[in-house]
Amino acid sequence: MSAPNRPTAARPRPAPLRRAGAVVVAVTAAALLAGCGLRMETPPPVEPSPDAVEQARGRTAEDALGLADDARELLASAPAEPVAAVLADVAAFSELHAEQLGGVYDSGLPDPTPSASPTDAPDEPAPTAETVLAALAEDAATALADADTVPDGPLARLVGSVATARTDLAGRLAAALGLPAPEITVPAPTTEDASTDDGGEAPSTPSVAPTPGADDASAGAPAGLDRTDLDALTLAHDEAGYALEVVAAKLGGDQRTLAQQTAAAHRDHAERWALAAGSTGQLDDPRRAAYALPPGLDDPAVATGVARGVESAVADTYATLLASADAGGRGDLLTGLADATRRARVWGATPVAFPGMPELAAEPLPTPSAG
Known part of the structure; x- marks a missing residue:
């Protein structure tokens, strides 16, 4: 006896099954090709573009x-x-x-433009x-x-x-x-530095091009620096000015003249940064009437050591603030770092690999070798 005629439910379309079968076939074929040592073509790796x-x-x-x-x-x-x-x-x-x-x-990737063979390359002069x-x-x-x-x-x-x-x-x-x-030449800053005439430039020191507008003590601060940063510069220069005034009183001859001239330049720099910070004449002006100095300043070795120390402190301050200032406006700070490093060297500071970065001063020097 035949079953009565009933509406039949719609059957699933066969197309998805065919597509699924095709995927299985493709995967199987890829596996077989891989087993035979063949692989699909892929683009070669590209050297990353540095920012x-x-x-x-x-x-x-x-x-x-x-x-x-x-x-x-x-x-x-x-x-x-x-x-x-x-x-x-x-x-x-x-x-x-x-x-x-x-x-x-070194990315480890092959050079896309191979250089000439050693036999073809011209010898570089010694x-x-x-x-x-x-x-x-x-x-x-x-x-x-x-x-x-x-x-x-x-x-x-x-x-x-x-x-x-x-x-x-x-x-x-x-x-x-x-x-x-x-x-x-130090890059021209976006703000104008105070005077770079600090006196006593050593003749063996590379010259730094003076910053335009050096006499404008009210020039603005480098972008990115805040009041705390400017106070640090003001204080470092003012302390150096005070210390060198005392050193000048203890030394004689050319060293006294050098200390006097440099002290005056530091006082000018301190005023410049205080003006930029807006602290001049305010109760919170960071400058002090006097600063602590070590005993024994009648000994020229101690006096010149103080001069080296305060100049190095100024260099450290400028270098530290390079990390805070905005890109394109660090010219003032680079000039300050170079000038303070040079002045410390004039007072007998030992050359160092990383001026203004005392945390790297303990880095051991590589063993000297002539080969």
């Missing part, structure tokens, strides 16, 4: 390694002692710079003391520009310190060679 921060970091590190290599190669020729001593510092400091910067990035001097000046200027514009504040502080060290090395090498110091 502005990585470009500045990598450029500064690469320049440091180049300076170290040239100095080491030149040391192998046993140059005269005054030059050799500076070259040893160029090599050691530059290796520390590259290390702190993280070295040169470095000379003069070419190392030129490289120091050029790389210092490059690092100064990067320190001013790189978006990353802590990196700006490190690169600014490296630039200052290279500037000092260039001055020392020029003096050892009996050559004039190269001019290394």
Whole structure:
């Protein structure tokens, strides 16, 4: 007996089943191809494009390694002692710079544009003391520009310190060679620095182009700095001015003149930053009537040590604030770091790899090597 005619439910469409079957077939085929050692074509990996921060970091590190290599190669020729001593510092400091910067990035990808074979490449001339001097000046200027514009504040502080060290090395090498110091220009700041005429510039020190409008003590502060930052600059300069006034009273001759001139310049800088902060004449003006000084200032060694110490403190303050200031407006701070480092050196400070960064002062120098 046949069943009565009833409406039948709609059947599932066969198309999805066919698509599912196709997917299974495709997956199976891919697995078989993989088992046979074949794989579908994929695009080759692409070298990542570095951003502005990585470009500045990598450029500064690469320049440091180049300076170290040239100095080491030149040391192998046993140059005269005054030059050799500076070259040893160029090599050691530059290796520390590259290390702190993280070295040169290598993606591990093949070079898309292979270089010429060693037999085809022209031989590079051996470095000379003069070419190392030129490289120091050029790389210092490059690092100064990067320190001013790189978006990353802590990196700006490190690169600014490296630039200052290279500037000092260039001055020392020029003096050892009996050559004039190269001019290394600090980027023009967005605000106008107070006077850079601090007196007593050492003839072996690379000159820094004066900032336009240097006599305008009421110039604004670098963008990104707040009242606390400006108070720190005011206090550092005022303390240095006071200390050098006392030192001037304890010394004689050219050292007394130098201390007097530098003290006056520090007082001017303190007033400039106080005006920018709006603290001049206010109850919360950070400046004090007097500052504590160590005993024994009648000893010239103690007096000059105080001068070195206050100049180093000013350098540290400027370097610290490089990390806070906005990119493109750090020229004032870079100038302040360079000037204070130079003045400390005039008073006999030992050259260091990272001016303005005392936390890196304990970094051990690489073992000197002529090879």
